[in-house]
Structures are given as C-alpha cells and as structure tokens.
Amino acid sequence: LDQPERFDMLIGRLKERGHRMTPQRMAVLKILTGSTEHLTAEQIHKRVVKKFPMTSLATVYKTVNLLKEMGEVIELHFGSDSNRYDAAKPYSHPHLICTSCQEILDPDIESIRDLPQQIAEQYGYKIVGHRLDFFGTCPACQAKESRSSSVPNIR
Amino acid sequence: LDQPERFDMLIGRLKERGHRMTPQRMAVLKILTGSTEHLTAEQIHKRVVKKFPMTSLATVYKTVNLLKEMGEVIELHFGSDSNRYDAAKPYSHPHLICTSCQEILDPDIESIRDLPQQIAEQYGYKIVGHRLDFFGTCPACQAKESRSSSVPNIR
DNA sequence: CTAAGTGCAAAGTATTTGCTTAGGA
DNA sequence: TCCTAAGCAAATACTTTGCACTTAG
Numbered sequence: 001l002d003q004p005e006r007f008d009m010l011i012g013r014l015k016e017r018g019h020r021m022t023p024q025r026m027a028v029l030k031i032l033t034g035s036t037e038h039l040t041a042e043q044i045h046k047r048v049v050k051k052f053p054m055t056s057l058a059t060v061y062k063t064v065n066l067l068k069e070m071g072e073v074i075e076l077h078f079g080s081d082s083n084r085y086d087a088a089k090p091y092s093h094p095h096l097i098c099t100s101c102q103e104i105l106d107p108d109i110e111s112i113r114d115l116p117q118q119i120a121e122q123y124g125y126k127i128v129g130h131r132l133d134f135f136g137t138c139p140a141c142q143a144k145e146s147r148s149s150s151v152p153n154i155r
Numbered sequence: 156l157d158q159p160e161r162f163d164m165l166i167g168r169l170k171e172r173g174h175r176m177t178p179q180r181m182a183v184l185k186i187l188t189g190s191t192e193h194l195t196a197e198q199i200h201k202r203v204v205k206k207f208p209m210t211s212l213a214t215v216y217k218t219v220n221l222l223k224e225m226g227e228v229i230e231l232h233f234g235s236d237s238n239r240y241d242a243a244k245p246y247s248h249p250h251l252i253c254t255s256c257q258e259i260l261d262p263d264i265e266s267i268r269d270l271p272q273q274i275a276e277q278y279g280y281k282i283v284g285h286r287l288d289f290f291g292t293c294p295a296c297q298a299k300e301s302r303s304s305s306v307p308n309i310r
Numbered sequence: 311c312t313a314a315g316t317g318c319a320a321a322g323t324a325t326t327t328g329c330t331t332a333g334g335a
Numbered sequence: 336t337c338c339t340a341a342g343c344a345a346a347t348a349c350t351t352t353g354c355a356c357t358t359a360g
Contacts, residue, residue, distance in 0.1 A: 020314060042349090054316090055317085056318070058316080058317070058350090058351080062315080077234070098280070109274070111270065118266075123262060124293070124297075127289050128292070133285060135285065136284075138279070138280055139280070174339080175333090175339055175340065177334070197324090210341085214340080214341055217326090217340080236323065
C-alpha cells in the first residue's frame with residue numbers, strides 16, 4: 001500500500017466511523033502516511049503548522065490517539081522522553097536505533113517470525129504484541145566518533 | 156550470585172567508588188537485591204518506608220540512578236507510565252508481560268542469543284543493547300476472562 | 311442546525327534538581 | 336571536622352483534559 005492509497009484508506013475508515021474531516025486532521029494524516037520516519041507529536045505538529053499555522057499540539061495528539069485506537073498507528077516508546085508514531089507499519093516490528101544521531105531503521109529479521117508463537121506455546125500466554133529494539137551506533141556515527149577521538153584537541 | 160552475595164558485592168562496589176552507606180541506601184540495596192520482581196521507584200519507596208519512614212522518593216531515585224550509572228541496575232520502560240528497575244539481571248534480556256495483571260516473567264529464549272551479532276553484521280551497527288518484550292495475557296488471566304464472559308451478569 | 315472538533319490553558323504524572331540540613335567516615 | 340547524602344519543594348517535560356468557540360456535514 002503506497003502513500004496516497006493509505007491516505008485515502010484512512011480517510012475512508014474515519015468517515016465510516018462517523019468522524020469529520022477537518023483541514024488539521026487531513027494534514028496530520030498526510031504527514032503520517034507520507035513518511036516512514038518515526039515522528040514525535042512535536043515533529044508532526046511542526047510540519048502541520050507550515051500548512052495550517054493555527055493548529056495546536058493538542059489536536060495532533062487527539063488525532064494520533066484516535067488513529068491509535070483504530071489500530072492504524074502504533075506508538076513507540078524509545079529511551080528518549082517523547083513517543084514516536086508509525087502509521088506505515090501499525091503492527092509490532094523490530095527497530096534499530098542509533099543512540100548518537102537518533103536514526104531509526106526497520107531491519108528485516110526473518111528469524112523472529114515465529115518467536116511470539118514459540119513463547120505462546122512455551123508459557124501458555126496469549127501474545128498480542130511484542131517489541132524488539134536494538135540500540136547502538138550507526139556506521140556514520142562510528143566513523144565520526146573514531147575521527148574525533150583519533151585527532152584529539154591539543155588543549 | 157545469590158541475594159546476600161550480590162548485596163555485599165554492591166556495598167563493596169559503592170565503597171570502592173567512595174560512596175557512603177546510609178540506612179536509606181542500605182534499605183534500597185536490600186530490596187533491589189532481594190527481589191527478582193521488576194519494581195517501580197514507587198514500589199521500592201513503599202517498602203523502604205516500612206523500615207525507615209522518613210525516606211523520600213527522591214532518595215530512592217538518586218540511589219537507583221547511581222546504580223544505573225554503575226551498570227548494576229537496568230531501567231525498564233514498559234507501556235505503563237513509570238519505569239521499573241532490575242538489579243538481578245542488569246543486562247538486556249527478554250520479558251513476558253501480562254497486560255491484565257502486570258505480571259512480568261523473564262522467559263528463556265535461546266534463539267535470540269546471536270540476534271544482536273547478526274544485526275551488527277547485517278547493518279554495520281555497533282550494538283550495545285537491545286530490548287525484547289512480549290505482551291499478552293497470562294494463563295491465569297485467560298482463565299478468569301473466559302469464566303466471566305461465559306457466565307455473563309444477568310443485568 | 312448541531313454535535314464533533316479545535317485551541318487554549320490548566321491539570322496531571324514521573325522524574326530531576328536546587329538548596330539547606332543532617333550525619334557517615 | 337568535612338563533604339556526601341537526605342529531605343523537601345519547586346522545576347521540568349510530555350501528554351491529557353475541560354471548556355467555550357468554531358465548523359463540517
């Protein structure tokens with residue numbers, strides 16, 4: 001499902017549920033579906049404001065929470081203070097986070113496919129979701145780091 | 156390493172670093188090492204207060220953060236609002252969380268052993284930690300749930 | 311027309327910090 | 336005695352909420 005399709009799909013789902021389409025809400029949807037980054041509420045707000053300067057942060061939170069309840073957005077808690085939102089893959093999937101530049105990748109790991117199922121059988125739990133995040137330093141930041149440490153300041 | 160050993164070890168490590176042993180700090184250490192539960196700061200505080208009623212929550216946070224810097228405690232962020240602390244296994248390990256009764260298990264999963272290494276090779280990251288948490292319903296809560304839904308209230 | 315949505319500001323929560331006093335070594 | 340640690344309260348940061356006004360349908 002590509003960007004415009006997903007955008008239209010979400011509008012459809014919201015209308016089905018009797019929700020109104022306001023310019024602010026459309027803008028939030030556009031930004032969420034038009035990005036595979038993992039944006040914070042603040043970042044979404046900053047972008048919405050470019051088009052609709054009067055939009056409040058509270059409205060962004062309200063829309064995002066609505067989509068979350070509908071299962072069309074997932075909320076990601078990383079080490080940092082603020083949550084991030086993902087509308088491109090609204091289901092459990094692994095992340096690879098650079099703790100230096102904050103870049104977030106979605107790595108492909110086939111070996112985790114059956115992990116939930118395995119846990120469910122082994123412990124008798126009914127698994128509804130999971131979280132698999134790796135923290136480290138990306139190649140670019142590793143390069144930067146070794147550069148600055150190999151050329152120490154004279155004073 | 157069992158409870159009393161770990162307790163003594165932590166005291167040793169703190170003294171090495173020139174830290175003082177106060178009754179409050181001893182109490183926090185005792186509780187952390189004497190429990191494999193994943194306690195919140197509030198829960199630790201509640202237990203400390205039983206022995207030393209004048210202890211403040213800030214002091215608990217300060218001690219826990221000190222141990223965190225020393226790598227002797229890890230901080231766990233689950234969906235809920237407050238963090239939990241684990242001094243028994245101060246390294247990345249998987250969790251199995253019941254979203255109904257909040258029970259937290261540490262499941263054994265051999266298949267994840269080499270996952271960090273695998274990711275590191277595949278993406279060129281230097282991995283320093285990870286997080287693997289499964290969310291679901293424990294057997295007990297599943298039983299409770301099916302009982303209450305199969306015997307619905309008459310009104 | 312009318313109920314859902316918006317904006318604003320205030321409230322709420324978890325954690326940290328500044329400062330003064332207490333007490334361990 | 337000296338300096339770290341404790342206690343308290345205020346500060347901080349993210350998110351939610353209450354309410355009056357606006358507006359989509």
